[in-house]
Amino acid sequence: MSDPARHWLERIRALALPPRVRIMNVCGGHERAISQAGLRGALPGNIELIPGPGCPVCICPEEDVFEAIQLALNEDIIMVAFGDMLRVPVNVPKREARSLEQARSLGADVRPIASPTEAAQIARAHPEKPVVFFAAGFETTTAPVAAMLVEGAPDNLLVLLSGRLTWPAVAMLLESDEPGFDALVAPGHVATVMGPEEWAFVVDQHGIPAAVAGFTPESLLAALYSTLRQLLEDRCFLDNCYPELVRPGGNRAARQQLQLALDVSNANWRGIGVIPDSGYTVNRTYRVHDARRQFPSYADDARKRAGEMPPGCDCAQVVLGKIYPNECRLFGVACQPRHPIGPCMVSDEGACRIWWSNGLREPVNKPERAAATT
């Protein structure tokens, strides 16, 4: 651990903390950095760090993944998606393709990409075929998709968009009876693009301390210290502990491109349900690039278990920070990165995958945290 990180840790240890403080993060990158730096073990035991809704792959609607699989299998197209999406399972009978990867082994042309620019390149190289870009992600990933459209995508490039906004899920938690956290670490790169102001509602409307953090232990510890001080002094404000990247207003060009190409709409979150104003859709101006307009017949939300997590998988609870990953009884047993049951074990940003990667391999039989609070 670096000297500045140690300094923040010592300052946190010196605080007169209440018996229990729950601090939520909403970014897979934060959870990975916390786990890899071993911050949970280093902090006083009364501080709980809770991974919340920080994994866009995990909450990507089951029916959207199903739609992508069916499109890839039944149309003469090339399907491209970020690598994580290829292994996300849907709820179908055993003999049918459960994932894009399985669709590929059945002969569909499915290709992993690392950037929207790659999707455009593939479309340019195959002008004779529609190329469908299945794009799931939060603001940091959806903004580049918008940029690609605004810059001018090839005619045969269609986007199957499952973009989501991060803050509405936090708003939903805060408006519920049991938010499950006392302070928030806000996501550094979402704030880099969208501006830190998006998170002011946490403080202003709910009186919950909040601080934007980067991805180093020192930035994360500075943010934790800030929220703890805010709690102890009963003086909340939105702190910015990642000023090197996060500036007022965010990245204006990126925000403008989002506005030019996409609309914000109510959207479904897998296993959780519809959250108001939490999704992006391709707008009218760019509708020729909207895969849902070009192939409207592939949405089938009426299937058995459509929209749900796989049977036995507690991902929805994990994503909302209601339970820790190893409180799912399938964790590390039936569900492992090599044979994942739920999306939280597939994605590099899924809390189950991150915990497993950091050496936790077995489920714990704790009572649900929600029940243990009182």
Added chain:
Amino acid sequence: MEYPADAGVAPLRSIRGFSMCLGIPMQIKNIDGFTARCEAKGVERDVSLFMMQDQPVQPGDFVVVHVGYAIQKITPREARSAWELYDQMLGAGHA
């Protein structure tokens, strides 16, 4: 998950866990329109500057790159410390 063979970016792909959220600091070598040739740790790749239109950048500058797009400028010192951190994380056995 296997990725298509693509020698040039393999080392960056190997830390793909960071590609979604964390972003990778890279240095701009040269610029052609909205495309910048960028370098990090000896690996080069093309990066879009389309989201950087409000913040002029030039060769030598460092940017944080997220899914192939530069999202913000960063100082050389910050870029270095971010890379040190990633080295530590990778050294710690990224499974």
